Amino acid sequence: MTNEEILAQFGPREAMEYDVVVVGGGPGGLATAIRLKQLAATKGTDVSVVVLEKGSEPGAHILSGAIMDPIALSELFPNWKAMGAPLNQPVSDDAMIFLGEKSSFRTPNLLLPDCFQNHGNYIISLGALTKWLGEQAEALGVEIFPGFAAAEVLYNADGSVKGVATGNMGVSKEGEPTADFQIGMELHAKYTVFAEGARGHLGKQLIAKFKLDDGKDPQTYGLGIKEVWEIDPKRHQPGFVMHTAGWPMDSSTYGGAFLYHMEGNKVTLGFITGLDYANPYLSPFEEFQRWKTHPNVRWYLEGDTEHGVAPAKRLGYGARAITAGGLSSLPKTVFPGGALVGCDAGYLNVSRIKGSHAAIKTGMLAAEAAYDAVTSGRQHDELSAYPAAFEKSWLHTELHKARNFKAWFKKGLFTATLMNGIEQFLFKGHIPWTLHRDRPDHAYLKPAAECKPIVYPKPDGKLTFDRLSSVFISNTNHAENQPAHLTLKDASVPVNINLHTYAGPEARYCPAGVYEFVKTDAGQDRLQINAQNCVHCKTCDIKDPTQNIVWVTPEGGGGPNYAGM
Numbered sequence: 001m002t003n004e005e006i007l008a009q010f011g012p013r014e015a016m017e018y019d020v021v022v023v024g025g026g027p028g029g030l031a032t033a034i035r036l037k038q039l040a041a042t043k044g045t046d047v048s049v050v051v052l053e054k055g056s057e058p059g060a061h062i063l064s065g066a067i068m069d070p071i072a073l074s075e076l077f078p079n080w081k082a083m084g085a086p087l088n089q090p091v092s093d094d095a096m097i098f099l100g101e102k103s104s105f106r107t108p109n110l111l112l113p114d115c116f117q118n119h120g121n122y123i124i125s126l127g128a129l130t131k132w133l134g135e136q137a138e139a140l141g142v143e144i145f146p147g148f149a150a151a152e153v154l155y156n157a158d159g160s161v162k163g164v165a166t167g168n169m170g171v172s173k174e175g176e177p178t179a180d181f182q183i184g185m186e187l188h189a190k191y192t193v194f195a196e197g198a199r200g201h202l203g204k205q206l207i208a209k210f211k212l213d214d215g216k217d218p219q220t221y222g223l224g225i226k227e228v229w230e231i232d233p234k235r236h237q238p239g240f241v242m243h244t245a246g247w248p249m250d251s252s253t254y255g256g257a258f259l260y261h262m263e264g265n266k267v268t269l270g271f272i273t274g275l276d277y278a279n280p281y282l283s284p285f286e287e288f289q290r291w292k293t294h295p296n297v298r299w300y301l302e303g304d305t306e307h308g309v310a311p312a313k314r315l316g317y318g319a320r321a322i323t324a325g326g327l328s329s330l331p332k333t334v335f336p337g338g339a340l341v342g343c344d345a346g347y348l349n350v351s352r353i354k355g356s357h358a359a360i361k362t363g364m365l366a367a368e369a370a371y372d373a374v375t376s377g378r379q380h381d382e383l384s385a386y387p388a389a390f391e392k393s394w395l396h397t398e399l400h401k402a403r404n405f406k407a408w409f410k411k412g413l414f415t416a417t418l419m420n421g422i423e424q425f426l427f428k429g430h431i432p433w434t435l436h437r438d439r440p441d442h443a444y445l446k447p448a449a450e451c452k453p454i455v456y457p458k459p460d461g462k463l464t465f466d467r468l469s470s471v472f473i474s475n476t477n478h479a480e481n482q483p484a485h486l487t488l489k490d491a492s493v494p495v496n497i498n499l500h501t502y503a504g505p506e507a508r509y510c511p512a513g514v515y516e517f518v519k520t521d522a523g524q525d526r527l528q529i530n531a532q533n534c535v536h537c538k539t540c541d542i543k544d545p546t547q548n549i550v551w552v553t554p555e556g557g558g559g560p561n562y563a564g565m
Contacts, residue, residue, distance in 0.1 A: 001175050003152075006168060010183045013165060018048045019374045020367075021163050021189035023150040023202060025053030026062055027126070027356045028342025029195030030133040030142075031076055031363030032370075037140035039371045047374055049142050050187060052166065054149035054553060058134030059127040060561045061536060063226060063320040065258055065270060065353060066126040067091065067118055067241060071394070072360035077136070086128040089263040091118040092239030097296060098417075099247040104296050113424030115351040115402060118241055123260045123268070126356055127565045147557035153202050154186060160380040161337030163188040164202065167553055172481050190379035191370045192338040195363065198321045199538040201553055203344040212331035212340075218440040219329040219346055220406060221321045222254070223539050225288045225511050226270035227470075228262075228316035228564055232309045235300050236265045243353075244297075245413065248290045253277050254409040254416075257291050258353070259300065266315070266564075267300060272353070274324065274409065275441040275509075275543050279451040283508040284539075285319075286456040289464040293457075301463055311462070317470040318565050319511040319537040324350040327396075327403045328436060333387050337380040339366045347395070351402035351424065358395055365389045401429020407437060445545045448503035467513035471533050475561035476512070478554055484531040485554035486514065486540065493548040494527035502545050509543050511535070535560045 007013070020036055022029045033049045040047040055061035070087060073080050080087070096107040096116055138144055151167035164187055170180035194203050198221060207213050240261040249255035254274030261267050271288035292298060303311030323329070323346035330347070333340045341347075342359030349358060369386035373379070390396055404423060408416035423431050459465045478485075488494065498504055499517055504527075506515035512533045517525050536559045541551040 001177070003168070006171075006177065006183070010177070010181070013183055013186045015186040015188055016050070018050050018187060018189045019191070020047065020049045020370050021187045021192045022049065022051045022195060023164055023192065024195035024197065024200070024344070025051045025055070025058040025134060025144060025146065026130055026195060026197055026342065026359065027133060028344070028359030028363040029193065030058065030130065030137050031072070031360040032193050032195060032341060032367045033137050033142040034076060034133065034140060035364045035367035036371055037137070037142055039368065041140070045375055047371060051137065051142060051144045052148050052150045052164070052187070053144060053146045054556050055146060055559065056557045056561055057131065057146045058144065059130035061559055062127040062130045063224070063318040063562060063565050064126040064356060065224070065226070065260060065268060066124050066356060067121050067260060067354065068124050068126070068129070069121050069354055069357040072357040072364070076360055076364060083136070084132070086132055087122040087124055089123045089239055091121050091123060091241050092237070093241065094118050095240070095242045097242060097244045099244050099294055099296065101247050102295065111425065113421065114428065115424050116243065123239065123241070123262050125262070125564050127562050149553040149556040150202060151184065151553045153205060154188070156337070156380060159336065161192050161335065162380070163192055167555060169555055171483055173483060175483055178481070190374050191383065193341055193366050193370065194338060194344050195341045195359070196344045198323045198343040199541055200344040201551060203340055206335060206338070206340070207331050210332075210335040212333070212335065216331055217325055217328040217437045219323060219325045220437060220441055221275045221542050222272045222324045222350070223275055223284045223319060223509070223511065223537065224270055224272045224322050225285060225319045226268060226317070226565065227314055228266060228268050229301060229312045229314050230266050231300055231312040232303070233265050234307070234309050236267070237261050238263065245417070247294065248287050251413040253279075253282070254406070255287065259297060269297070272322070274406070275321070275539065276410070276444040278444050278446045279454065280445055280448050280502040280505040281451055281454045281508065283454070283456060285467060285511040289459060290456065292463050298463060314465070314473070316563065316565050317474050318560060318562050319535050319539070321538045321542055322355065323348045324406045325437070326350060326406065327399045328407070328434060333390070334382045334384060336382055339370070339383050339386055341366045347399070349399055349402050351405035351420070361393065361395045362390065365393065404431070404433070404435045407435035410437070442543055442545050442547060445502060445505065445543070447501050467511065468533070471512050471535065474535055475563065476533060476535055476559060477561070478532045478534065478558040480532060482555050484529055485552050486529050486531050486534060487550045487552055489548045489550065493546050495525045497546055498544070499525055506540060506544060506549070509539050511537060511539065515540070
């Protein structure tokens with residue numbers, strides 16, 4: 001049954017009315033809700049706010065490095081330290097290292113541009129901070145509905161956004177209602193704020209419907225893959241931050257890695273691959289595993305019986321796409337009845353590898369515009385005060401300085417390093433030129449016949465691992481009997497085009513083993529989609545060369561349940 005047929009048989013859906021509906025319980029969405037309630041309390045008014053979060057709880061789907069600049073959090077909660085916000089490990093030292101396969105060169109700290117300086121920042125679990133923000137929001141009177149995925153944008157007769165509808169629950173793989181069926185509900189609002197993170201399912205639809213990206217560069221993304229390890233105290237350096245560039249990537253492929261020393265003898269390490277890579281044989285997951293074998297990295301993870309060092313233990317795994325286009329790719333962020341905040345719009349500063357401070361700040365700016373509109377009797381129009389306030393903010397200044405960072409890498413690692421050094425170190429970001437991109441990430445993929453296959457070593461189960469054992473420790477789960485949330489516009493394309501022309505890149509770019517090409521009993525190739533493995537990274541929706549794969553929301557509560565990520 002189609003959704004329309006289900007509605008005809010089981011509808012109408014129950015509708016709930018709010019002043020503001022927020023889609024997404026991450027830092028941006030929660031900051032929006034918190035700021036609205038703060039303003040209402042300060043000015044003695046009442047504003048009703050609800051947050052929809054598809055994860056099992058706020059923070060369950062949150063994944064980030066993460067080094068946090070507390071500038072925006074300090075604006076939201078000036079006394080966050082006294083309130084117990086989980087920012088406990090200040091950065092103590094920065095290292096930027098260029099790797100060869102066996103060699104390394106550390107850039108002197110005196111030559112590091114401001115974007116690589118982390119003095120005053122904190123190494124955190126963004127999931128823990130998000131959970132804390134959720135607690136603060138509820139204490140202020142925000143309603144939070146965890147486990148409810150916003151699946152559909154609702155529109156008024158004049159085309160303005162009316163609100164959202166949550167997905168139906170208890171629908172079988174075949175699309176039929178089961179004994180556990182529950183119809184979705186509608187949430188109507190004067191304004192709806194979308195804070196779904198990078199490549200938001202509904203955000204993508206809104207950008208297309210309202211042509212919000214007209215005149216902007218195509219958005220570009222990176223795939224961040226992360227692990228958390230507990231290491232021997234002898235190798236732990238609390239607050240030490242290490243970033244690397246170079247190996248195992250070739251000089252023409254954008255990528256970099258990080259290793260951060262958290263509190264409690266834990267390190268968080270990960271690898272970011274630009275999704276504008278050209279070789280379809282490249283596997284971001286395998287590049288990450290290979291990176292861990294470099295002497296500068298494995299030293300922290302391997303045991304050393306001679307010196308009494310115990311081997312490290314891997315505790316967590318996850319993956320998530322991040323936006324990297326910056327100001328040149330930022331769409332218009334308002335439309336009749338709503339707004340985009342955080343990474344749903346693309347505010348991440350890729351030069352700093354930081355987006356949570358931007359998400360919080362933009363959530364606050366959107367909230368202030370929405371509060372003024374609601375309390376003055378307006379609804380369903382454009383919150384033009386939000387982008388106007390952004391353009392006057394410190395965040396706009398920060399992103400303007402970094403606007404060319406990612407674009408330089410299309411000219412190779414050496415040129416990018418040189419030009420970003422000139423722009424950020426010598427010019428301090430005050431530059432008169434702007435680089436532009438003309439293609440989305442999927443359009444950079446070359447046919448397999450033009451590329452050299454990459455042979456990756458097999459995992460050893462100690463330092464390097466396979467996808468399935470990694471997904472297992474992400475606590476990912478989806479109800480097995482539900483419609484696949486990884487949909488194909490044309491079921492013939494994966495074999496006839498992707499496999500034939502591009503050697504089946506979906507089997508390599510997915511960090512969770514969702515896609516694999518198998519043989520039928522008749523010996524024919526077919527694409528098997530293991531949707532239950534999906535960690536909601538959105539890479540397939542971005543990198544599929546034919547844009548045939550469309551990620552849609554699964555049942556609420558499904559997906560990863562990250563702990564300490």
